[in-house]
Structures are given as structure tokens and as C-alpha cells.
Amino acid sequence: MIKGQKLSGDLIRLLPKLSRRKKRAIVVGYDVAAMVIALWAAFLTRFGDLYVPTGRSVIVAAVVAVLAGLAALYQFGVYHLVLRYFDLRVVTRLLSAAGLSALAWVTTVYFLHAHISYAHRTFLVPRSVAFIYFGFLFVALFMGRFMMSTLLAGTEHEPRSKADARKIIIYGANVAAIRLAESVRTSTKYRLIAFIDPDPAVNGQMVSGVPIHSPDALADLAASNDVKEVFLAMPKATRSERLAAIDHVRNLGLEVKTVPAPEEIVSGRFTVTDVRPIDVSDLLRREPVEPLQELIREAVRGNSILITGAGGSIGSEICRQVFGESPSKVVLLDHSEFALYQIHDELLEMSEALPPKERPELVAVVGSMLNEKFVRQIIDDHSVDTLYHAAAYKHVPLLEDNEVVGVENNVFGTLSVVRAAAGSRLARFTMISTDKAVRPTSLMGASKRIAELVVQAFAAEPNCKTRFGIVRFGNVLDSSGSVVQRFRRQIQAGGPVTITHKDVTRFFMSIPEATQLVLQAGAMASKGEVFVLDMGEPIRIADLARHMINLSGMSVRDDDNPDGDIELSYVGLRPGEKLHEELFVNGETLPTIHPRIRMGQERILLQAELDKVLRSLRATIEKSDRGKLRQVIDDCLSSEKHPRDRAKAATLEAQGYRKRRGANSPTSS
Structure with a gap:
């Protein structure tokens, strides 16, 4: 026996x-x-x-x-x-x-x-x-x-002794929580004590042999069972629900970790080893916006793709996602040799993991988009079908002091690429823009708005064969120079964390989410339409800073907590910055085939009118006349300004200056 x-x-x-x-x-x-x-x-x-x-x-x-x-x-x-x-x-x-x-x-x-x-x-x-x-x-x-x-x-986790296992509580009683509980059951590292869920309908019930309690019971459960960690299993919760749960757990002095986001769980399955500490992306994450993959495939599969600004935050993610949709060729264009080398090397590694017949041809080109003949040659040599225009100077404070270079790159660089695309009769052209282009108060936003008008003017030409489109989105999490990166550095240095204004808000989205929007909009575009993702409610930057400080294991030092670790310092809005960003000039939008993507109806400049503006800008750039350059831009976009902005501009002009100069604020929002 x-x-x-x-x-x-x-x-x-x-x-x-x-x-x-x-x-x-x-x-x-x-x-x-x-x-x-x-x-x-x-x-x-x-x-x-x-x-x-x-x-x-x-x-x-x-x-x-x-x-x-x-x-x-x-x-x-x-x-x-x-x-x-x-x-x-x-x-x-x-x-x-x-x-x-x-x-x-x-x-x-x-x-x-x-x-x-x-x-x-x-x-x-x-x-x-x-x-x-x-x-x-x-x-x-x-x-x-x-x-x-x-x-x-x-047999997966032998021996199965739980004597030294850490006791945990799972916050959430849903499908993700049940899968996590099953993984914990076979683990020798953790022991599940209870579930916490705010839904009164499930309180007192059992899941996987473990009871479900209300959030009010968390403190007593943690104290009586010596629990130090809580696993947050709320992948589909709203932002406010997620923040409330995180605050509740952290206020009790417990460490909080989370299961991967839905977009990270491609297969729909994860284990306890995938649980990770809460990151800033978890604080800002909305209910996931599922892409329509057929739209992305329509624009990419079997096509030759050109990406300008391929080494940047958005450009490089476009490269990655395009590469996974079986294009015939991917052409990378960037003026930064190092950035181009990095993304090219990464894509080569991705290519090696694919079967030989499925590997797209990969071409890296160092050069400037300001050279129209050069861009046209790239398009023709590689039989480009689709172009994603991500190249731009984007940092607001920097361009306030570098107007001439900013306008030359963002406006005339776009003009060069658009002309080359239209001349070669490309199938699709998608420009990446910004919410700062809506009633712009900064040179960066104004230059991007004029670049939008360039795209729309060419799209409106009767004989245009290229399907032009524009995509606007707000701040992108962890993109180069983003406020998240700056806050992280300031917290690591011990503070203070500098914020422009206590009420300033911004829209946020993840880099993959922004890129999927670009690819889908490129498939829907036709005549220079502006596409925007429904990003929910904007985020207060001050709240973001507080949450990041708390996540780092420290506390905010203020009047309510004078013994805190990190101070918040409000330094005032810088030249060109808004308190709140917008997504459309006039607020009028139309639905698209994607339930969370809207299309704007905004004014355009016809080619003749645009040519006059561009001639004036070119003349001022050649003379490096910064004052005249701003005047030409203001005249071009004056009809789009909010009445309060026009009144403010008139007051400043009467006082003898246009913009505050020389601000050295150490943060970005």
C-alpha cells in the first residue's frame, strides 16, 4: 500500500x-x-x-x-x-x-x-x-x-508549508480578485486572510473559502491578523474608486500593491508574482479604452510606414505598436542620432523574435524634416503608404525663449513633410498635436495650432489624394520631460516639489493609449479632421504631487502636518501656461465609429490665406524678429482666442510688453 x-x-x-x-x-x-x-x-x-x-x-x-x-x-x-x-x-x-x-x-x-x-x-x-x-x-x-x-x-509549489507565509488581504471581490486568490492558495509566500469590498451586497459572503468584509473592517482585520500588505484587485474601477481605496489602505499604515492593469494582462491571466507596488499610472488610470484592432490593422498591415520623430516618447511607441501589426516596411526618421539608434536597436530585437516571413523591413534615417526634398526622397525610395508625423519641439518654457527655432521646426517642418506627402500622393498622413494648440497661450501651442492649419489646408485642396488627420491629446505619462518625471526627481532629492498653481489641472493618458489613438485616428481620417480621446476628468497637479509623495513612503509637509517629509512649493504660472487645458476650440464634436473617440469641427484656413501667414512667418524668421513673429502668430489665431485672453493681451500691449521674460520656474505642468 x-x-x-x-x-x-x-x-x-x-x-x-x-x-x-x-x-x-x-x-x-x-x-x-x-x-x-x-x-x-x-x-x-x-x-x-x-x-x-x-x-x-x-x-x-x-x-x-x-x-x-x-x-x-x-x-x-x-x-x-x-x-x-x-x-x-x-x-x-x-x-x-x-x-x-x-x-x-x-x-x-x-x-x-x-x-x-x-x-x-x-x-x-x-x-x-x-x-x-x-x-x-x-x-x-x-x-x-x-x-x-x-x-x-x-505540484507547482512544493513544499506547501505556510508557516512563514506573509498574511495579506485582497481589496476587491471580483474576477481578478478570485484569480489572485487561487494563485495565493498555491503559494508558500502569502496567506490570504480576507477580501475587502465596498459593495454591501457581498459583505458577509465567502469566496474561495475566504470571507468578504466591508472597508470599515480593514483596520481591525489587519491589526488582529498582523497583516502588513493589501493587494488591490480593482482593474476596472473608476479613478475615484481606486484613489479612495489606495488612500484608505495607506492611511492605515499598510503597504498597498496592485494587480496588473487590463491592458497589461493580454491573456486575461496573471499570478501572485505579477502583483507590483502602486505606481503613478495606477493613480491616473481610467477605465481602459479598448482599441478597435481592425482600424489599426487597416492602416498598418502590409503597408510601408514612415514615422518622423521616431526616437521620441510618442514616436518610439508608434514604432513598437506598428511593428507588431505586420507592416511590410518601417522607416524611422529622426534628427537625434542617439534616439534613433536606441529605437532601431530595440526594433531589431523585436524582429528577431518574429518568424522570418513576418519580419518587416527596417530602415533608420538620420536627418531633418525641414529638408522637403530629403523627405520626398525617403517617401519615394521606400514606397511609403502611411506617415505618422510625431516630430516636434514640445516643451513650453523652453520655446518661450526660443520662438524662432520653435516656429521654424514645428510649423515649417510640418509644412515640409505635408508637401512631400501630398506630392507623393501618400495614402494616409496623421499628425500628432497637443491640447495646448487649443486657444494657445504659449508659443509651443501656437506653433502646433498653425501646423494643424497647414495640414487642414492641404487636406481641403480639391485634388488632394492623401487622407490627412490630426490627433490631439493631453499630457502623456512618463514621456520625456513630463511633470511625472520631474516630480519623481524632486521627491528623490528630498523636495520641495514645485507646482505652478494650486488649482492647475491637466489631462493625462498613457503612452500606449496615446499611440493607439494615433493609429486608429489615422485609419478614420479623411479631410484633416481633428480626433480626441475622451480622457475623462482632468487631474489636479497638486493632487498628483501629494499622491506621488505618499507612494514614495513619505508624507507632505504642510500646515496640517508640520513634521512631514516633503514640502509643496507653489511658484506661479510661467509665461504661456494655462490654468486649465481644453481639447477643442469651439467644443463642437461629432461621434466616430469608436465610442470613446470624438471628432472636432473647427475652422480652417484655405491655401491662399495660409500662404500669406507662412510668408510673414518666414520673413520674420529670416530676420530673427521675435516680436514681429509673435505678432504674426497672434493675428493669425486671434479669432480663436477666448475673450478674456484677448482682453489680457490688449492690456499687456498697452503696458508695453507682450510676455513675461526670464522666468526660471523649476517645474513643468
């Missing part, structure tokens, strides 16, 4: 070490045996007696049923599922496979007019055998896989 138990234990421990091919062979062998036994059991059940059918036609029908069942299991992908992660989602596939096997049996029996002999009589095979076979087969397929899954899960 003991030897038998030891042998079975050795066999169970051997299972995870087998190759995938051997595991699959075992499963297929089990399925064949299950089908044969289920069919025999169906006859036994039907006749209520020990009976073995021996007729040739019955045996042929049994062979056909087994082959049909195996083919169905393969076709439905059952043999490609990882056994240790077997779950109820497989049920429909097993039901379908069992049904097809039973259908194959009854069809073969019917066409062969199969007869059986029983009790000295010969008659047709009873139809009820097929139904009984279907039921027995499904149970056998399901239970076999369930047992194998349990055995494999049980």
Missing part, C-alpha cells in the same frame, strides 16, 4: 517535468479511452445489463465517433490550453466536441443501418445511446482535465 502511494506520488511529481508533446500525448490517449468507455457505458445504461456490441457497423461507427471527437477537440483549441490553468471557459469547447462526436456516431449508425444483437434478437441501434454517450463523454472529458489541472497545480 505504501509503495503504491509512493509510486503514484512520484508519477504526479513527474507530470510537470514532461515535455509539452508528451503531456499532449497523455491527454489524447485519455480522450480516446474516455470516448470508448463512454460509448460502452451508454450501451450498459441503455440495456441495464453487461453488454458488449460486436457488430462491424457498430465498431466502424465507434471509430468514426472517436476520430470526430479528437478532430473537434483539436479544432476548438482544447489541446493547446495549458492544463494547470484549466477553468470553466473550456466547458463550451468540451460540450461542442462531445456533441460533434455523438453526432458523428449517430450519423454513421444511420447511414450504415447498424444493427445489434441482444437477448437473442437483432434490431437497430437505439437512438438514445447517442444522447447517453454525449452526457457521459462530456463528464469524462471535463472531470479528467479538472483532475489533471488540480494535480499539476498541487
